[in-house]
Amino acid sequence: MSLGSLPPEPVPADVTAGGLVTVAPGPEDAAVAAGMLPAGKPRSTFRRGLEVFLENKLAVTGVCIFAFMLLFCFIGPLVYHTNQLTVDFAHEELPPSGAHPLGTDASGFDVLGRLMVAGQVSLEVGIAAAVLATVVGVMWGAIAGYIGGFVDSFMMRIVDALLSIPTLFLALVVVSMITPSKPILILVIALTSWLTTSRLVRGEALSLRTRDYVQAMKVMGGGGTRAVFRHIAPNAIGTIMVNATFQVADAIALIVALSYLGLGIRPPQTDWGGMLSNGVQYVYDGYWWLIIPAGFCIVIVIAAAIFIGEGLRDAVEVRLQRR
Amino acid sequence: MVRRLLQAVAVVLLVTVITFILLRLIPGNPAIAIMGPSAYRNPAAIAQFDRVYGFNKPWYGQYWLWLDHLLHGNLGYSWNLNQSVASLLSTHLPKTVFLVGISIILALLIAIPIGVVQAVRRNKIVDHFFNGFSTIFYAMPAFLLGILLILVFAIKFPIFPPEGPQGESVGAIFSNFNALILPIITLTLITIALFSRYMRSSVLDNLTEDYVRTAKAKGASERRVLLKHVLRNSLIPIATLLGLLLPALFAGALITESVFNYPGMGYLFYQQALKQDYPTLLGITVVVAVATVIGSLLADIAYAVLDPRVRYVSQ
Numbered sequence: 001m002s003l004g005s006l007p008p009e010p011v012p013a014d015v016t017a018g019g020l021v022t023v024a025p026g027p028e029d030a031a032v033a034a035g036m037l038p039a040g041k042p043r044s045t046f047r048r049g050l051e052v053f054l055e056n057k058l059a060v061t062g063v064c065i066f067a068f069m070l071l072f073c074f075i076g077p078l079v080y081h082t083n084q085l086t087v088d089f090a091h092e093e094l095p096p097s098g099a100h101p102l103g104t105d106a107s108g109f110d111v112l113g114r115l116m117v118a119g120q121v122s123l124e125v126g127i128a129a130a131v132l133a134t135v136v137g138v139m140w141g142a143i144a145g146y147i148g149g150f151v152d153s154f155m156m157r158i159v160d161a162l163l164s165i166p167t168l169f170l171a172l173v174v175v176s177m178i179t180p181s182k183p184i185l186i187l188v189i190a191l192t193s194w195l196t197t198s199r200l201v202r203g204e205a206l207s208l209r210t211r212d213y214v215q216a217m218k219v220m221g222g223g224g225t226r227a228v229f230r231h232i233a234p235n236a237i238g239t240i241m242v243n244a245t246f247q248v249a250d251a252i253a254l255i256v257a258l259s260y261l262g263l264g265i266r267p268p269q270t271d272w273g274g275m276l277s278n279g280v281q282y283v284y285d286g287y288w289w290l291i292i293p294a295g296f297c298i299v300i301v302i303a304a305a306i307f308i309g310e311g312l313r314d315a316v317e318v319r320l321q322r323r
Numbered sequence: 324m325v326r327r328l329l330q331a332v333a334v335v336l337l338v339t340v341i342t343f344i345l346l347r348l349i350p351g352n353p354a355i356a357i358m359g360p361s362a363y364r365n366p367a368a369i370a371q372f373d374r375v376y377g378f379n380k381p382w383y384g385q386y387w388l389w390l391d392h393l394l395h396g397n398l399g400y401s402w403n404l405n406q407s408v409a410s411l412l413s414t415h416l417p418k419t420v421f422l423v424g425i426s427i428i429l430a431l432l433i434a435i436p437i438g439v440v441q442a443v444r445r446n447k448i449v450d451h452f453f454n455g456f457s458t459i460f461y462a463m464p465a466f467l468l469g470i471l472l473i474l475v476f477a478i479k480f481p482i483f484p485p486e487g488p489q490g491e492s493v494g495a496i497f498s499n500f501n502a503l504i505l506p507i508i509t510l511t512l513i514t515i516a517l518f519s520r521y522m523r524s525s526v527l528d529n530l531t532e533d534y535v536r537t538a539k540a541k542g543a544s545e546r547r548v549l550l551k552h553v554l555r556n557s558l559i560p561i562a563t564l565l566g567l568l569l570p571a572l573f574a575g576a577l578i579t580e581s582v583f584n585y586p587g588m589g590y591l592f593y594q595q596a597l598k599q600d601y602p603t604l605l606g607i608t609v610v611v612a613v614a615t616v617i618g619s620l621l622a623d624i625a626y627a628v629l630d631p632r633v634r635y636v637s638q
Contacts, residue, residue, distance in 0.1 A: 027355075045436055049386065100610060102418065121374075157330065157333050157334055158341075160330070160334045160616075161334045161335075161337035161338045161612070162340055162341065163570070163615075164334060164338060164570060164611075164612040164613075164615035164616050164619075165338065165341075165342070165570065165608055165611065165612045166571065166573045166574040166577075166611060166615075167570070167574065167606055168572035168574035168578070169573070169574065169577070169578055169607070170345075170608075171593060171598065172577075172592070172593065172596045172604075173342075173345060173604050173608065174345070175596075176596040176597065176599050176604070177599065231413060253462075253464055256463075256464055257464055257578060258465065260464070260466045260578075261578075261581060261593060262597070263596065263597070273464075273466075276466065276470065280470055281430070283470065283473065283474060283478065284478060286478075287616075288474070291470060291471075291474070294472070295467045295470070296468060297466060298462075298463075299462050299463050299467070300462075301461035302461075302463075303458055303459065303462035306458055306461065307458075307460060
């Protein structure tokens with residue numbers, strides 16, 4: 001395998017190390033697969049993973065922050081009623097006060113309420129794109145790794161080619177052509193960020209397909225599709241989950257960047273990046289409340305996703321050590 | 324090695340195919356885009372335009388034409404800016420290379436010691452501090468960091484100008500170097516966040532290696548083991564990383580340049596994306612992608628040269 005297979009984000013490096021190095025088949029696997037060891041083993045490894053995760057304070061904090069932001073954005077507007085539909089120039093650019101805890105923006109929208117509505121877009125697009133990217137990446141990687149040979153080389157060269165174009169450039173080209181709506185943004189981000197996942201999963205598939213239980217299944221007459229979906233994908237689930245979490249962080253970063261550049265979600269809808277790009281126009285007026293709150297939301301949500309991912313990675317490594 | 328080279332060539336070709344398909348098969352008529360909506364009333368002019376620029380050919384014909392131009396150093400022509408993409412790049416690319424280059428050097432100089440200290444003092448306060456630092460800057464989008472820097476160092480305390488150095492010529496960046504400080508700080512901080520995590524785990528990996536124990540057993544001091552043995556070996560993966568992070572750095576440069584209106588390649592790309600100037604977008608994409616492929620190829624070669632344990636065996 002070429003060295004170029006290290007993923008570009010800093011974090012999953014350990015995943016590659018942990019995921020690919022420790023998967024050499026052990027005698028225990030074969031025993032479990034053949035049903036010789038008592039059932040319930042997988043549950044205990046899951047438990048141990050969960051314990052490791054819960055011991056990680058940062059990871060738990062990450063979960064709390066993420067859950068809080070989801071509640072804030074989706075339940076918040078039900079409690080905190082604001083007018084986010086019609087502009088109100090009588091109340092524009094007001095500093096924070098009792099009536100508007102975070103002030104109002106240039107169109108007279110309440111900034112706190114705007115944060116909730118905007119956050120819905122950032123979070124929805126980020127999470128949905130990460131899920132879709134993971135699905136595409138898993139399929140691509142599993143198929144390439146399982147089939148191997150020429151097909152594998154060809155599929156992986158496509159990944160290499162797409163990886164050498166910065167995601168932001170690729171996404172900018174596409175959104176400059178099509179007026180982006182929420183589904184289109186999800187699609188664009190997913191289709192430009194499944195690449196690292198596919199590489200990881202391919203590595204897993206390459207080592208998993210030689211495992212005894214996959215071989216046994218083939219002897220029993222199981223087909224390639226079954227091998228990929230029933231055996232290879234589920235066994236790589238730990239690595240996939242960790243990667244998916246980091247994908248959420250990256251997808252949110254990408255959607256806010258696109259919106260900041262004015263090529264993401266279009267008005268009247270907005271997201272945190274769009275709020276920032278509006279706020280920047282008033283940077284000289286000292287209207288900090290148009291910049292700091294949205295920026296804060298972006299940073300803590302992405303940081304929370306990274307913390308969760310790192311916690312999951314440690315938990316999965318525990319699971320892998322058991323193999 | 325030959326295999327790796329062939330792979331690189333195949334990847335470059337695929338890049339050109341992908342970008343070409345992406346850009347040409349999208350709805351929209353280039354003739355209308357160039358000549359304006361009134362051209363609809365003049366189908367003959369559209370046909371003439373299509374014939375001159377090869378748009379009447381099927382897509383593979385157009386691709387071939389474009390690839391042929393590419394191999395002759397012709398990256399396309401920006402009708403929007405009425406300049407060839409190559410000449411646009413000749414003024415914009417050096418600015419980006421300068422910005423990214425300085426930021427990488429600064430980031431390495433700062434991130435390597437940080438990573439070493441973190442690994443040696445693992446799970447101590449210093450480690451946690453720098454972990455927090457790198458997580459914040461990793462989680463912080465480049466544009467937010469840029470805005471905050473402008474807010475503090477250009478508006479609250481007007482030490483630096485809020486805009487990058489302007490001017491068409493490449494020399495313009497040196498005429499107002501002060502203006503380059505904030506963009507450089509932005510990109511450097513983001514790059515440090517990318518590097519220091521890798522450096523930390525690389526040093527940690529090496530600290531558990533047998534040769535460390537051997538060196539210690541032979542009586543080498545802690546300091547000598549760290550600087551002579553561990554540091555050198557830990558730097559090897561960083562060479563690979565540099566090649567792999569090129570796309571991320573170009574993306575970071577695009578955002579940074581847009582925040583500071585710094586007329587580099589990223590800013591050009593962004594402006595032309597807003598104007599749907601596809602030849603320029605296509606040309607820049609190919610240049611960036613080829614740079615990345617060459618970068619990771621060089622990184623792999625460097626890795627093999629630096630680390631005798633790595634050998635490229637043909638399968």
